[in-house]
Amino acid sequence: MTMNPVWGSEKMEQRPNPDAILKQIEEEKVIKEKGKLKIFFGYAAGVGKTYAMLEAAHAAKKAGLDVVVGYIEPHTRPDTLALLEGLCQLPPLEIPYKGITLREFDLDGAIKRKPRLILVDELAHTNAENCRHRKRYQDIQELLRAGIDVYTTVNVQHLESLNDIVASITGVVVRERIPDDVFDDADQVELVDVEPEDLIKRLNEGKIYKYKQAKKALGNFFQQDNLVALREIALRRTADRVNKISEKNKPWMKNSNYYTDEHILICLSSSPSNAKVIRTAARMASAFHGMFTAVYVETSQTKTLSKFDQQRLADNLRLAEQMGAKIVNVFGDDIAQQIAGYAKLAGVSKIVLGRSQQRRHLLFSSQSFADKLTQLAPNLDIYIIPESAEEKKKPYQSIKGGQPARGFSLLDSLKALGILVVCTALGLWLRSLGFTESNIIMVYILGVLVTALCTKSKSYSLISSIISVLAFNFFFTVPRFSFNAYEAGYPVTFVIMFLVAFITSTLTMKVKQQAFQSAAKAYRTEILLETSQKLQKERTIDGIIREAAGQMTKLLDRPVVFYTPDKKNKLIPSIFGTQEGEDTSVYINEEEQAVAEWVYKNNKHAGATTSTLPGAKCLYLAVRNKEQALAVAGVVLNSDMLESFEKSLLIAMLSECALALEKQVLNEKKNEIALKAQQEQLRANLLRAISHDLRTPLTSISGNASVLMQNGSHMEETQKNKIYTDIFDDSMWLINLVENLLSVTRIDNGTMNIQMQAELLEEVITEALHHINRKSTDHTIQVELEDEFLMGKMDSRLIVQVFINIIDNAIKYTQKGSCIRIIGKKKGKYLYIEIEDDGPGIGREEQEKLFDMFYTANNERGDSRRGLGLGLALCKSIITAHGGNIGVKENSPHGTIFYFTLPAEEVIIHE
Structure with missing residues (x-):
């Protein structure tokens, strides 16, 4: 009983009905x-x-x-x-x-x-x-x-x-x-x-x-x-x-520079102090419980790094990975701008940098990296880590063979010199034709632009600009063949010529570098997109591995070894990208496989260029998800190193491969579970059907046998014959049931050999009518064939079983005296057979389920046995295995028509 509230200490009275209260509340002002x-x-x-x-x-x-x-x-x-x-x-x-x-x-x-x-x-x-x-x-x-x-x-x-x-x-x-x-x-x-x-x-x-x-x-x-x-x-x-x-x-703060969680960022480089920066940033990220990202900015000069700097960069990259950093690659010559742009997009809150040496010139000093980054990202906290005394002693320069790297090469020098000679010759020819000096100046400016396009170093643009001015002065100003100039305006002309040539060549170099960076970005995007699309199309683990290895070989132009686990979790190697006749035992042997197994068990990278098992011929990378390694990919390196760009792409491709493998493994497990569930359901249905439907014939057989054993000597022959007949009918029913069960199992498992050969349809039907239910005498069975020489390609013993099952089905579910017609004709490349009866018919809802295993229609039979619903399911399996179709439809005015098709065979008559 509910009570109505009353203010004060009085005893509460009975409350109104809760539904009335709810209605009253809903009617109140919202x-x-x-x-x-x-x-x-x-x-x-x-x-x-x-x-x-x-x-x-x-x-x-x-x-x-x-x-x-x-x-x-x-x-x-x-x-x-x-x-x-x-x-x-x-x-x-x-x-x-x-x-x-x-x-x-x-x-x-x-x-x-x-x-x-x-x-x-x-x-x-x-x-x-x-x-x-x-x-x-x-x-x-x-x-x-x-x-x-x-x-x-x-x-x-x-x-x-x-x-x-x-x-x-x-x-x-x-x-x-x-x-x-x-x-x-x-x-x-x-x-x-x-x-x-x-x-x-x-x-x-x-x-x-x-x-x-x-x-x-x-x-x-x-x-x-x-x-x-x-x-x-x-x-x-x-x-x-x-x-x-x-x-x-956060979705409401995308354009805001305010951050509530910590995201620490460092810039990877080949600097000696970079390792200290990485360790400091890792400690900060751990203390703040924040994210840790290491960004490597790839510039146009990245490929000119010496082996010494490449090795140190690889060491710093490996250290950042060990410290738990997320490695990110970006492209651009303006490193500070790239860092600031990424920091804003990724929600970075703190940047940790090493102290950079500020370059001092004669009249001015250039802006430091930290100052430039502060201007570009004023809302970020920037921490400068000083170099240790030992690091200050280490030279920070590109080294090749122990000598400082130079920005010149013989080939580029010959290119620049050749372009200057051509421009001078072209200028002399134009002068002979009467062209003015302004046209000749444009020729030299064009030559400087071509030099910028054809050479790799910016120094060639500067030197080419200076030499072009001098060559113009020497060959084309009065007095010629000297560096003197009589006219007062020539010095201004020379300065403007130099500035125009140098500025345009510098811009050309930048455009070329930006084109290179854009091409690198496009290549990265293209190969990742292509990898993703190819992996998504594959539906097998072997196909996924094959496509991933193909993409890796395309990217690296090196052989790739993939190790995949079998059902016993043993790694099976497969090598891709080798030349014909190449000795693969160098890459696939006990030592290399031991490294791959270590990577698989520990879910870490190892092998060449790493600190774990570095003597291996390959760099082994785990193809992993968050929990475990799914496979191992080995890249043949020998003594070479992967560039940071290549490695970042490789890791991204392996991540795509891991997602595809994980998805495929889950799909296979899902299919296995579904198959087991289906098998369990089939088993349960079979046991339920057998336990229910076999009881009647077995009870009948045992009961009749008991009557014969006890009273057989006192019974009349007619009574005995009736009991014998009942025992025979029940036994044949059980035999047909077992045959159907075995046939369905063999066809579904693919263990039954179907022997297809040309057979006369009339002979097959005649054979089937000899084995049908003995109660067929109570019905009229008619055979109507379009041609007595109708032949089909079939396994006759299985098609006989189809006719027996369908005709027995018509006998069981139709009244005595009904007519059963078997009609055969040829339609195109198939034989079309109909078995029709004039019984009560089958409803449309039941027609859709009639060929399902263990489904029985609700029609009442003439005897007490209901059947397991296997006969028509077996017919469908047999006809499908023959490449035909089977179905059921209504007969007019009443009854049912079962139809199926078989491949037809041409009759050859020899005269």
Whole structure:
């Protein structure tokens, strides 16, 4: 019985019907603004949640808010109860239950009172049976929808996701729980915290529970270790909630430079100090629990790095991977701009750099890398790591064979010289034709542009610009063949000529470099897209490995060895990309396979150019998901090294391969599970059908045999013959059933050999009619063939079985005296056979399921045996195996027609 709330201490009267109340609530004015929820969160009882909530309520009341205490759990804590004074309290709802009176929160009274703020203790409480909602948090959700702000309390052990963890720590399974989204969606969560030692002290002083209850609690839940663990969980859960709110807000902050989580970024290089930068950034990322990314900016000069710098870059790259960094490759000559752009897109909060040496020139000093990065990304924190004394001594330069690398080459020098000679010769020819000096200047500028396009170093553009000015002065100004100039304007002409030539050549070099970088980006995108498309098309593990290895060979132009596990988890090698006649035993042997097995078991990289088993001929990379290695890819390196661009592409391709392999493995497991389920279902159906339908013929056989054994000598011959006939019929039914079972199994498993040969249809039908049910004498069977020489390509013994099953089916389900017609004709390249009867027919819904295994129509039979539903399923399997079709349709005016097709065979008549 529900009670109607009344203010004061009077006994509550009977409440109206809940449906009427709900209707009344729905008819009220819709509240536009939803109420706000504040949760006072703790790790155990007694930390002061209710006390903090009541203090906050007094502060809200002083601020002028209408505050009502909806429900406070009865406590024996004087300090807490004292805070109720001065606050308006909503009388509890009293509900009689099994001889006692339960006190619950009065939801309807609260909505009717409609305060601005209401206090409802114990968010995870389970309401009494007669309440509207089963859980108190549902009451609070309704209050929020009504526009009422709510203060409530809850402990960490009541959160659904933490229930198992708390139970494993304390040994207590908490029954009252709330969904995590109730906690995460709260507008405010205030963590009420107290030291575990102080909480135990409160408990001993009787401020939380009475003496006996407190003593029991100290021996169970309120142990020091439990409280420390629960406190840690509560702190972490509060922080997790803040992170989740941050993730929800990020879509609204895409164009903002404000970050709440830490993302540390470093720039990879071949600098000696880069290793220290990597280690420092890794420690920062660990301390801040943030992401760690290492970016390598590939410039146009990357391919000119010496082997020494390439080795040091590879070492730094390997160190960053070991420290848990995510490796990212970007392209561009302006390194600071590339770093700043990536940092903004990836949400980087801190950048760690090594101290760069500022280049000083005669009249000015260039801007340092850190200063330029600060201008491009002013909202990022940039940390400069100083070099150690040992690192300062190391020369930072490109080294080849121990000598400084030069920007000149003989081939480029000959190209530049040849272009200058051609331009001079062309200028002399134009001068002889009467062209002005401005035309000859344009020829030299064109020559400088061609030099910039044909050479690799910027120095050639500068030198070519200077020599072009000198050559023009020497050959084409008066006095000729000297570096003097009589006219006063020539010096200005020379300066302008030099500036135009140099600027245009510099721009040409930049365009060429940008074209190279764009081509590299396009190539990377193309090969990754092509790899993804090819892997998605494959439906087998071998096909995925073959396509992945083909793409790797295309990228690296090196042989690739793939190791894939078999069913016994033994690695099987396959090599791709080798030349015909090449000795593959160098790459596939016991030593190399041992390295691959180590990589597979440990899910890490090893082999050539690594610090693990570096003596191997190949670099072995794990094709892995988050949990384990799915395969191992080996790239033949010998003494060479992979470039950072190639390695980043290779890792991306292997990630695509891992996703494809994982998907295929899951699909195979799914298919295996589905097949097992199908087999189990088939087995269950077969056992159920056999146990039910074989009982009747077996009982009949055993019963008739028993009658013959006991009373055979006293029976008349006619009675004996009848019993013999019944035993024979039941035995033949069982034999046909077993034959059908065996045939279906053999065809489905592919173990039956179908011997196709030309057969006369008339002979096959005649053979079938000799083996049909003996009750066929009660029916009229007619055979109508379009041609007596109709021949088909078939296995006659199986097609005989098809005719027997369909004709027996017609005999069983039609009345005595019915007519069964067998019609045969030729349609194109197939024989078309119909077996029709004039029985009661089969409904359309049943026709669709008629060829399913174990399906039997609802037609009543003339005997007590129902059949297993295997005969027509067997017919479908046989006809399908012959390449034909089978179906059923209605006969006019009544009855059923079964039809099927078989490949026709031409009749050859020899004269």
